[in-house]
Amino acid sequence: MAFLELNNVSKSYVSGPGGKRLPVLENINLKVEEGEFIAIVGFSGSGKTTLISLIAGLLNPDEGEILLRGQPVLSPGPDRGVVFQNYSLLPWLSVYGNVRLAVGKAFPSWLPRQKDRQTHKFIDLVKLTPAVAKYPRELSGGMRQRVAVARALAMNPQMLLLDEPLSALDALTRATLQDEIEKIWEKERKTVILITNDVDEGILLADRIIPLNPGPSATLGPEFPITLPRPRNRQQLNHDARYKMIRNQIIEYLMDVRGDVAGFRVPEDLVLPDLEPRYVSSDSLKG
Amino acid sequence: MSDRMIKNKKGQVSLGATAFPPNGLSLKAGDILLKLWVSLGIPVAAFSIFIWLWSAGAASVQTSLGTLPGPQAVFAQAGTLWQEHWEEKGKEKEFYFKQREQNAQKLAQDPAYQVKARKYTGKPTYLDQIITSLITVFTGFVIASLVAIPIGILCGLNRIIMIAFNPFIQIFKPVSPLAWLPLVTMIVSAVYTTQNGGIEKCFIISAITVSLCSLWPTLINTAQGVSSIDKDIINVSRVLNLGWFTHVFKIVLPSSLPLIFTGLRISLGVGWMVLIASEMLAQNPGLGKFVWDEFQNGSSNSLARIMVAVLTIGVLGFILDRLMVLLQKTVNFQK
Numbered sequence: 296m297a298f299l300e301l302n303n304v305s306k307s308y309v310s311g312p313g314g315k316r317l318p319v320l321e322n323i324n325l326k327v328e329e330g331e332f333i334a335i336v337g338f339s340g341s342g343k344t345t346l347i348s349l350i351a352g353l354l355n356p357d358e359g360e361i362l363l364r365g366q367p368v369l370s371p372g373p374d375r376g377v378v379f380q381n382y383s384l385l386p387w388l389s390v391y392g393n394v395r396l397a398v399g400k401a402f403p404s405w406l407p408r409q410k411d412r413q414t415h416k417f418i419d420l421v422k423l424t425p426a427v428a429k430y431p432r433e434l435s436g437g438m439r440q441r442v443a444v445a446r447a448l449a450m451n452p453q454m455l456l457l458d459e460p461l462s463a464l465d466a467l468t469r470a471t472l473q474d475e476i477e478k479i480w481e482k483e484r485k486t487v488i489l490i491t492n493d494v495d496e497g498i499l500l501a502d503r504i505i506p507l508n509p510g511p512s513a514t515l516g517p518e519f520p521i522t523l524p525r526p527r528n529r530q531q532l533n534h535d536a537r538y539k540m541i542r543n544q545i546i547e548y549l550m551d552v553r554g555d556v557a558g559f560r561v562p563e564d565l566v567l568p569d570l571e572p573r574y575v576s577s578d579s580l581k582g
Numbered sequence: 583m584s585d586r587m588i589k590n591k592k593g594q595v596s597l598g599a600t601a602f603p604p605n606g607l608s609l610k611a612g613d614i615l616l617k618l619w620v621s622l623g624i625p626v627a628a629f630s631i632f633i634w635l636w637s638a639g640a641a642s643v644q645t646s647l648g649t650l651p652g653p654q655a656v657f658a659q660a661g662t663l664w665q666e667h668w669e670e671k672g673k674e675k676e677f678y679f680k681q682r683e684q685n686a687q688k689l690a691q692d693p694a695y696q697v698k699a700r701k702y703t704g705k706p707t708y709l710d711q712i713i714t715s716l717i718t719v720f721t722g723f724v725i726a727s728l729v730a731i732p733i734g735i736l737c738g739l740n741r742i743i744m745i746a747f748n749p750f751i752q753i754f755k756p757v758s759p760l761a762w763l764p765l766v767t768m769i770v771s772a773v774y775t776t777q778n779g780g781i782e783k784c785f786i787i788s789a790i791t792v793s794l795c796s797l798w799p800t801l802i803n804t805a806q807g808v809s810s811i812d813k814d815i816i817n818v819s820r821v822l823n824l825g826w827f828t829h830v831f832k833i834v835l836p837s838s839l840p841l842i843f844t845g846l847r848i849s850l851g852v853g854w855m856v857l858i859a860s861e862m863l864a865q866n867p868g869l870g871k872f873v874w875d876e877f878q879n880g881s882s883n884s885l886a887r888i889m890v891a892v893l894t895i896g897v898l899g900f901i902l903d904r905l906m907v908l909l910q911k912t913v914n915f916q917k
Contacts, residue, residue: 351821353817353820353821370820370823371820371821371822371823372823373822373823375821376821377817377821379814379817379818381814383814383815383817383818385815385818385832385833385836385837386837387836387837387839388836396822396832397822400822400823400824400828450822
């Protein structure tokens, strides 16, 4: 039995007063082993967030079942830490307060001193000790996302669900945080499901990449195992033939599958119209 | 310059939308003067015109209590009220001093003498009445907040509760304090029967009337604030698996505080407005009673004294509102 199992999971939303059902995910099957790092790659709007919400227990599937260690997932729990795309920090709490709230909830029987130590330990892990008393509005996007990571990890969850955690960040911050997530993962060895729209990010971090075909009725594509040795170095990867091959395979797959679903392909050559901007002046109005 | 020029279709050159920079002349001193004029000069000028119109117009209005008082008369009455306050305070001091002296004397003559301490029974002065009004409005405001915030939170959290409360909110919100007052008076008189000292009945009646009229803005704003919390923040609460109480106190309450305070600010304004009417009718010894008594009194000074009260009510209302704005700023985390 796998650590996490999704069996024939389907989910659709009822939209509007007409009650029209809009299928989002259909027939999703996934098995994740303990300690594995899985990346699910897909275009925006393909139902990635729905998928992670289902695993987190924020949503329940219409059909099928989600099993964590054989137990069905019905509601959110402290065994699954979630990092949201838009940080979702509580703006009225400091960095310490945000992490501490989660620690207090995850370890209610601990002494205040222990909770305090745990909070500081994980703020230190994401290198935010100098900003411990700051409020989210005083932090940059990257720092906010670190707080969110610290908050999720400090609860000591069995698995970590990352919902496009880095897609709102600039490229440099993104690269730094990718490296840090890898280091933290090496240290903590949690089971991780990373949702991303960045194939390179997936290759850098994951053991397996699974494409999510575009919705509606999104399904999971064939998995791509990443056997590149760890720790993976960004610079070295760029010259690695295997890296290039797997990257091309995945991108090709994604482009193909999008063409199939959306029913359109970009023509080879786009002819741009030969236009000159006109400036409306009083003269041209008269003429 | 050439990059700002765009050719139109006739080949003529026209200027682009970009504005020219100022032509090098320093406008700084002029700017400051202009700003000073706008922020200070205009209000002062407007106020001067108002005073002039008032003094010119008032003289031509003949009432049964003489001509309508102008600004000078009102200013003079404000001074008189201030003086009366200190005279009254002096009398009070004297009274207590004499009482103490008499008691000491009697004790000296007869060691078994039971010391009597009487309270000074002089009439409340204008300043006393202002303080009574402030205490009454705060009591009413606190009662209103204690009722409105919890109900507002419940309404915001639960749609069913909201639907249940909505008709009451809609129906009772527009009711005037003058309509509530007789009812409140009868109910308080029936329920609150302790006569020996304690809190004055008229104070309770005024305070409750104030709260009945001022709780609605807080209730509506709280419900609005709670029901419009960011969905992501709700998700955080669910992912952290927070219990109901932690959810309410750590998530719901802080995130809706800005709107709650907006509601409280409106409530205090409404309460202050309602207070004067309810004090008039309930005979609570505050500003409302002062206005009413002066009106009934009908002396040649009455109209000027009422105008002093009108201005006092306005200025105090303004100060209360500013205080609430300050409080609101301290809780606003989304700076």
